[in-house]
Amino acid sequence: MSVFLVLEESRGKISHPSWEALAAAHRLAPAREIVAVVIGADTEALAAEAATKSVGKVVRVEHPLLAPYTSDGFSAALYQLLQSQSPTQWVIFPHTYQVRDFAPALACRMGQVLIGDVTGIEDGPVFTRQLLQGRLNGSYRHHGSGPCFVSVQAGAFRAEALDTPANAGPAPIEVFTPTLDSAQIRTRPGEPFRESAQTVDLGSAERIVSVGRGIKGAENLPLVEALAQALDAELAASRPICDNGWLPLERQVGSSGHTVAPRLYLAIGISGAIQHLVGMKGSACIVAINKDPDAPIFEVADYGIVGDLFEVVPALTQAVKAG
């Protein structure tokens, strides 16, 4: 078979970005040639879930040393799996923090380079990914015999119509047991934790006013707070604002913060790096205020005002109140 699709687990189920990666895999090969790979210490339920999707086969890569996740463990196990197979053309992943941690090393071990964070696949195949914080797109190609490693950006492919199995009934499931030794696993990961209790619920907010680097300093935040209040909106921010401690981490929108989809998302002084866009592009109506007409935020915005936020925001607050 020609495509290996490495699925990722999230809270006992296969994560949504994994299914988006399956949609991307369908662009490269018919379903019967796609092998869905589940990996961990106990993969039975995950494999059963994967077998109901439009894949040709499911492989359970299972070993007690594969929980918790480590780069050393996952790289070694998947390397052995790929070596044991007849030539594979593609190895596809969702582009998650975990994949970023091990897939480049796995590719390197096979003399390959991951084409990461792919947003589109055109004929060729030519893979599109973003450059310069989303200001440009780049077209990438793979050369040589492969396999070619590709990770797929969250939200770039639609995880729909994947429930049709390639065969009648669920796809067959095989077990692959890698040879792992605890000495191979050099890092010792601890249990995941959160820093503090959450006091705002951005996920359920109807309207969000979000602020980015353009605000320049914490002393200017009252400007956007006034607008948020006038709109009866929650205040949120892009990463640099929270890194600087100007707003608490729980108000951060983006891949490292919250994913939100309010009815109205107003982005103020946010350029729209992809890490931010993945957290808000599902919003029903997006408004951007930015001094740079080429800022990537305008690619997803329904309405925009190109201008100095220090002039536009007070005027907008007035206009909302006047209405």
Added chain:
Amino acid sequence: MKIVVAIKQVPSRDAPVRIAPGGMWIDETDLEWTINEPDAHALEEALQLKEKHGGEVVVVSAGPERVAAAIREALAQGADRGLAIVSDDLGARDALGVAKLLAAAIQPEAPDLVLTGLQSEDLGLGQTGVILAELLGLPHATLILHVEKTDAGLKVKRELEEGWFQSIEMPLPALVTMQSGCNKLRYATLMGIKRAKTKELRAVSAAELAENAAPVTTLDQISAPKKQKKTQILSGSPKEASAALVEKLRTEARVL
């Protein structure tokens, strides 16, 4: 502790970006350059570790001759030594090709710790550090917010998705990629800038370090992104544009 920090020089954030004729890369004339932000945080982490535990901080950067300016900046902030891997056609190498250069330069230094940023702000590949760890045979951790030296090696704080974190313990030598914004960057002092001029900055040509193997992946073309939505730009004075926007949000989008 001997720490090597791999930094990249990238176009500064506000630099205007124009596609060069031929569409292979951006026009670099008149561009302002800076240290890639996540790498600046890696450097800061290294300097703080040195202040706490002693040792040496060596800065490595690959690129055309201009990267010396980025290394000088790092030396002015407090790094001890610099190593420039000079190459005029770094863009012809893929991530593996670049990591091989860095590995060849770093290996003889035999550092206890290699630090770098999680990704660059220009190509954004986010994998040079991980490949480098693989090539150097080092354990690694990515997306790290804090590095603490322990008796057994390192304890690092890793960022997970959706506001979760995790501690990871690992032996030395190791490689860690730092998340942007994880510490407060320092400015070079006047004294630092003066001192930097006398610090060692060695240049080696890329050709001496590792041969330029045919890349596995190539960037064939760059282009302006296609708009995902048709944006209505509201023009006029701030007051006029604001009034027009409120009207649209009320009657067209119906979100007010």
